[in-house]
Amino acid sequence: xxxxxxxxxxxxxxxxxxxxxxxxxxxxxxxxxxxxxxxxxxxxxxxxxxxxxxxxxxxxxxxxxxxxxxxxxxxxxxxxxxxxxxxxxxxxxxxxxxxxxxxxxxxxxxxxxxxxxxxxxxxxxxxxxxxxxxxxxxxxxxxxxxxxxxxxxxxxxxxxxxxxxxxxxxxxxxxxxxxxx
Amino acid sequence: xxxxxxxxxxxxxxxxxxxxxxxxxxxxxxxxxxxxxxxxxxxxxxxxxxxxxxxxxxxxxxxxxxxxxxxxxxxxxxxxxxxxxxxxxxxxxxxxxxxxxxxxxxxxxxxxxxxxxxxxxxxxxxxxxxxxxxxxxxxxxxxxxxxxxxxxxxxxxxxxxxxxxxxxxxxxxxxxxxxxx
Ligand SMILES: [Zn+2]
Ligand SMILES: [Zn+2]
Numbered sequence: 001x002x003x004x005x006x007x008x009x010x011x012x013x014x015x016x017x018x019x020x021x022x023x024x025x026x027x028x029x030x031x032x033x034x035x036x037x038x039x040x041x042x043x044x045x046x047x048x049x050x051x052x053x054x055x056x057x058x059x060x061x062x063x064x065x066x067x068x069x070x071x072x073x074x075x076x077x078x079x080x081x082x083x084x085x086x087x088x089x090x091x092x093x094x095x096x097x098x099x100x101x102x103x104x105x106x107x108x109x110x111x112x113x114x115x116x117x118x119x120x121x122x123x124x125x126x127x128x129x130x131x132x133x134x135x136x137x138x139x140x141x142x143x144x145x146x147x148x149x150x151x152x153x154x155x156x157x158x159x160x161x162x163x164x165x166x167x168x169x170x171x172x173x174x175x176x177x178x179x180x181x
Numbered sequence: 182x183x184x185x186x187x188x189x190x191x192x193x194x195x196x197x198x199x200x201x202x203x204x205x206x207x208x209x210x211x212x213x214x215x216x217x218x219x220x221x222x223x224x225x226x227x228x229x230x231x232x233x234x235x236x237x238x239x240x241x242x243x244x245x246x247x248x249x250x251x252x253x254x255x256x257x258x259x260x261x262x263x264x265x266x267x268x269x270x271x272x273x274x275x276x277x278x279x280x281x282x283x284x285x286x287x288x289x290x291x292x293x294x295x296x297x298x299x300x301x302x303x304x305x306x307x308x309x310x311x312x313x314x315x316x317x318x319x320x321x322x323x324x325x326x327x328x329x330x331x332x333x334x335x336x337x338x339x340x341x342x343x344x345x346x347x348x349x350x351x352x353x354x355x356x357x358x359x360x361x362x
Contacts, residue, residue, distance in 0.1 A: 004192065006191045007191060007192055007193075007194070008189055008190065008191055008192070008193070008194035009189065010187045010188060010189055010191060010220075011185065011188055011189070012188075012189070013188070013189035013194040013196075024315050024316070027260065039191075040258070041261055042225050042226070042258060042259060042260065042261060043226060043259050043260075043261060044223050045223070045224060045226065045298060077221070077223060078223060078224050078298075079208065079223065079224075080222055080223060080224060080296045081293055081296065082293055083291035083293045083298075083360050084289065084291055084298060084358075085291070085358075085360075086293070104358070105289060105356060105358050108265065108286060108289070108300075110264035110265055110266070112262060112263055112264045112267070115261045115262065117226060117259075117264075117265060119289075134205050135205070175286060175356040177265075177266075177285075177286050179264050179266075
């Protein structure tokens, strides 16, 4: 999304050029040739949950690109004005139509190649009735042996589910960090 | 930084208007009136370290606004193309001129009011010689009883240092999450 080069200034509509600003910065930025506005571009956070009901985990089958038809944990881009936890709750409600109680930070996974940080919380489902939104074809509970490992949408989802079942076997949930390269 | 409203399209320079796009979104975005480009605005990550040398912690006195003259842990905005850990290392090098070995994720603190997530790693200093960059007036090691608590630059720094000394007393370092409201 929106990672095409910036061509025009958001403040005055003049052309920008990519160059290192004169303020001590060491990176090229889109600098306005007219008003001098510097346009920073930074990584995005994707926030989501591992929603659990008994020994099963809730997955959503994606109704939208990318990875339409593949299974994912509920997650999406964090918005201004919310915390990581609030964003994770919102995405769980929007994508799965599920209400959960958060149970703590679980994974923080960097996907530097696409400028993203994926942050997942463990969550306890408050009911086993779901009402998925327009981004989801179907929401369903999976026991570990039922998880469609080869049909997961993203590697961050794969990694987060693997950590979840490993930790559960071990009887202790930690916080896991990692890089998807 | 750059949280003024967007006025013009980054792709075509036409005026934008804030409205809910027609793609199922539920938030107002800056949408181009001419080419339809949607300009998303999202939270920023600030990444840094708690650099430790023996029983002392490295703090930097800020040479720049905001909070010029106040003390901070080395931290700054995460950049595209790096991981949270790489960003934390880079900021420690740039602001304190210090080389460290990271020892794990330590705090994740939301500052939703300004659209930021602050992420700190514990870090072991590899030497007690520092060469601060232009953003820092002075870098110095502080034992717990020497920390200038009333002269810290940011509440995220205060909270992270408090967690650090509490955990050290307890003999166990966890991962801490919280909201600065
Ligand atoms: Zn301009
Ligand atoms: Zn346009």
